[in-house]
Amino acid sequence: MKELSKDFATWHEVGSEAAGQRIDNYLTKRLKGVPKSHIYRILRSGEVRVNSRRVRAEYRLEEGDRLRVPPVRTSAGAAARRAAPPLQAEIIHEDEVLVVIDKPAGVAVHGGSGVSHGVVEQLRAARPHAPFLELVHRLDRDTSGVLMLAKRRSALTALHRQLREGQVLKLYLVLVKGRWRDAKRNVRLPLDKYVLGSGERRVAVREDGAPAHTIFRLRQSWPEFSLLEAELKTGRTHQIRVHLAHLGFPIVGDEKYGDFALNKSLAREGLKRMFLHAARTVIEHPQTGASLSLEAPLPAPLESFLATLGNPAA
Numbered sequence: 001m002k003e004l005s006k007d008f009a010t011w012h013e014v015g016s017e018a019a020g021q022r023i024d025n026y027l028t029k030r031l032k033g034v035p036k037s038h039i040y041r042i043l044r045s046g047e048v049r050v051n052s053r054r055v056r057a058e059y060r061l062e063e064g065d066r067l068r069v070p071p072v073r074t075s076a077g078a079a080a081r082r083a084a085p086p087l088q089a090e091i092i093h094e095d096e097v098l099v100v101i102d103k104p105a106g107v108a109v110h111g112g113s114g115v116s117h118g119v120v121e122q123l124r125a126a127r128p129h130a131p132f133l134e135l136v137h138r139l140d141r142d143t144s145g146v147l148m149l150a151k152r153r154s155a156l157t158a159l160h161r162q163l164r165e166g167q168v169l170k171l172y173l174v175l176v177k178g179r180w181r182d183a184k185r186n187v188r189l190p191l192d193k194y195v196l197g198s199g200e201r202r203v204a205v206r207e208d209g210a211p212a213h214t215i216f217r218l219r220q221s222w223p224e225f226s227l228l229e230a231e232l233k234t235g236r237t238h239q240i241r242v243h244l245a246h247l248g249f250p251i252v253g254d255e256k257y258g259d260f261a262l263n264k265s266l267a268r269e270g271l272k273r274m275f276l277h278a279a280r281t282v283i284e285h286p287q288t289g290a291s292l293s294l295e296a297p298l299p300a301p302l303e304s305f306l307a308t309l310g311n312p313a314a
Contacts, residue, residue, distance in 0.1 A: 014065040017131035024057040087122035097155035097287045102296040103147040105273045109138050145278025145296040158286035169282040172230040175275035176249040180226035187214045187243050191236045203238040205246045212236040214243050220312040271305045
């Protein structure tokens with residue numbers, strides 16, 4: 001977005017990187033430290049203008065739009081509280097339209113629900129001049145591995161289409177309690193979201209839930225544990241975790257659906273996270289159309305825990 005003038009109000013010209021974005025979302029990112037309630041107020045009052053006209057919060061910007069932004073004051077304290085710390089993550093791949101990181105466990109992908117900032121806010125803070133940076137998909141906070149972010153809206157749209165049409169291969173490594181017997185198993189169990197009295201989100205297998213399909217392949221097994229590869233065919237919330245827990249093979253370290261006594265015991269032995277890792281994602285590059293394989297190695301704490309289990313069973 002190109003700035004045209006600087007007086008009491010600021011005028012901008014919308015570039016291609018912001019085209020298609022809702023104006024309320026654009027202003028929220030641009031006016032850091034300004035409460036959303038104030039952003040909606042200046043939209044309702046007409047202080048924000050597009051091509052000299054009032055617009056609603058849901059208006060989507062178009063390339064070439066002339067946007068008037070009124071002067072606003074931000075609280076230094078609020079800005080300090082919102083400042084995102086540097087993200088400690090390896091970059092797997094980066095080009096003009098895409099950045100892919102190996103997300104660490106314990107880091108949320110975005111702020112909200114008691115989390116002040118996540119991966120996307122941290123990356124934006126590290127790249128203040130990046131005109132566009134949005135999550136392509138999500139990973140649970142306690143899941144590590146391949147996470148994609150788009151640097152252009154065209155890339156975001158193209159990758160979302162691939163996800164909707166089932167063209168993205170997403171493979172996870174997961175360690176479960178119990179001896180898994182099948183070399184390969186297709187699991188089709190519908191999932192339904194609900195909220196606990198505390199406000200915490202949960203998912204359960206229910207007949208009237210949304211269709212969910214996971215393919216599990218056995219990689220290694222021990223007397224008390226099994227290492228599986230999980231291929232997501234749909235992308236429901238907590239899908240792998242709930243499918244496995246329902247089948248009686250809870251993920252080691254899963255604090256929501258796992259074996260809590262086992263988790264406590266393993267934490268004393270050094271495994272203090274959920275053993276779920278997004279190991280490999282294959283996409284069609286949104287710009288070139290070439291097949292792109294994105295891989296994240298198993299984190300050292302998970303490799304170390306596997307080593308303590310000894311040789312896999314025959």
